[in-house]
Amino acid sequence: MSVINNINNANTLIVGANRGIGFGFVSKLLENQEYGKIYATYRDRNSASELIAFAEKYPQRLICLSMDVTDEQQITEGIKFISESTDKLHLVVNCVGLLHDGKLQPEKSLRQLNSENLLRYFQVNSISSALLAKHLLPLFRHDSQSIFACISAKIGSIGDNRLGGWYGYRASKAALNMFMRTVAIEYGRKSPNTIVVTLHPGTTDTRLSEPFQRNVPPEKLFSVERTVNQLFAVINNLGKEDSGEFFSWDGSRLPW
Template identity: 65%
Template sequence: MSLANSPAIALPSESALILGATQGIGLGFVKHLLQQPNISRIFATYRTAEAAGELLELQTANPDRLICTVLDITDESKIAALIQTIQINTQCLHWVVNCVGVLHEGTLQPEKSLSQLDPERLMRYFQVNSIGAVLLAKHLVPLLRHGDRSIFATISAKVGSIGDNQLGGWYGYRASKAALNMFMKTAAIEYGRKSPNTIIALLHPGTTNTRLSQPFQKNVPPEKLFSTERTVAQLWTVLNGLEPTHSGQFFSWDGTELPW
């Protein structure tokens, strides 16, 4: 029998959840996954409809594959409601990528010195960048615990590495990303017992040309400023290469392991 007449091999059907899909890397992941034929269902979260126009247009164009929902990651009740919504539509998730994060918004700006520290602003960094992710880990167990390989990846940042910190500054952002790394490292140990087929990974995407990085791109060499499409493709390659022994580790965009 010729290859031309051979029956098509059905790809396994997988489901994914992208958190923080309004713009930037999160929206890039949604677009990338829509191009993957084995991803049959994609759930995507956004904070406000006003800022999620492109995402909601994708949902309109892909009503059978893309389900979008509002989420405030700092509200645990909203996270629990999201999980219930997903469970109505699917029994399991194979891919979760948490792209929610804050570096600057309004009066919240990265601090340059101790004199700029403010308790309320520090708390905002931790609520968005650290606590939300570990609450996701708490509630996602039933959807990730199944017989297939599953990935729970969270976008971290190299500036959250304590060992790599040579410049100082950015107290709240650095500390909240370091806390994120510890939360997810610890969660990976528990997942190893409760959901051994789940790989938890922390990812440094590199400097990507997004709204988050735009105020800080002046000194970034052009070859180190990545488009969203390039960043997503690089991270997707890293995620596809992970094995269970990699769970709880911190990886750069090129697959190298980063120090804590």
């Protein structure tokens, strides 16, 4: 079995914890007294009021820090801050993802492509995880098992692409999968007790999916709590042989 079931007082880091799936992970971790320190990042303090309120309620366990994962200097500083209080992380989940914002919307055709938007997708959805892997390595290099999981999306599967469209989001999630597959190979040499995976959470009722929920059957639109429980079940069953793989919320392997 995985790190989740084998280590008491496991130290965790949830990246992008101020809302959605990331906030759900923090909530679930706080329910379980077997976990030790929980580090949680947010980009904008104004959108992190619930998370910060949790930190005030659980000051001995939950430590919040600001981190924009598109800025490598902020990643460096954030991990340095964590390293000052612990030399080990056992579970890291990167929940940061971008599908749309005020001006960015998924493209329906080639006519809508522009390099600025494409670069933004890759900065947030792909490059950030590779940079996290770069700087987290020292905190994973210990004798206990550990897991580094990144939230990907089935839509990033090249083999499963039947509908087209959504160029930037699809390609950036496919790039995330390739980054993490490659990280898993290097970690296999440098941090052999670390399992690296990407996870498809299913369509979850969050701000990311909200504009696109109209055609989603009710039984396929998951609450945040359900999504987190399902992903924890996948994480709990990971073994060393699973490092570098891409899993769906139900534990099945997804095609690249």
